[in-house]
Amino acid sequence: GAGVSQSPSNKVTEKGKDVELRCDPISGHTALYWYRQSLGQGLEFLIYFQGNSAPDKSGLPSDRFSAERTGGSVSTLTIQRTQQEDSAVYLCASSLARRPTRNQPQHFGDGTRLSIL
């Protein structure tokens, strides 16, 4: 498809395990964003990539969270030693422009629903 693709769509894992979430942006989109959506916190910005670089990583909740992007395309968000409070929907978005514009907005994937037991 032509949209942002995220995998897996659902992930259930035990507390303490590491998880890796994947995002395939729309081809040619240079900007990529990760967000977390949870019941208690609403939708929370995590990190933004321009190409393979993340100018500001301060939105990541803790040092258990890391993200990388290779080849200016696929991005992975890794959560180490998962905790129950990490349970949420993790959304990825991409945009063609360095900053979203009216004609080039962010396009979102359907998210990965992560449940930590």
Place this chain on the structure above:
Amino acid sequence: KQEVTQIPAALSVPEGENLVLNCSFTDSAIYNLQWFRQDPGKGLTSLLLIQSSQREQTSGRLNASLDKSSGRSTLYIAASQPGDSATYLCAVGYNFNKFYFGSGTKLNVKP
């Protein structure tokens, strides 16, 4: 931390009504403001984006306004339809493409 507040949290209206959703933000040094729609189990769909230098944007039955000085934005939906039922999210953009979202307004348009 920037705060973004949306009022009301939920809204139920009969089909055909015009309605207004509200968004307020604490830090007026914004770069842009976006309104999104989210359907259950889905990602977000961008509806309108207003640059900080603009005061409003229109798309079809939707009109969004921005008043930076007072830290407010409104989304106006004309002649609402059942297909408009969704959660509407306001997102305020700052430097380094950091976006802060409100908690959303859940809209139900009754046939």
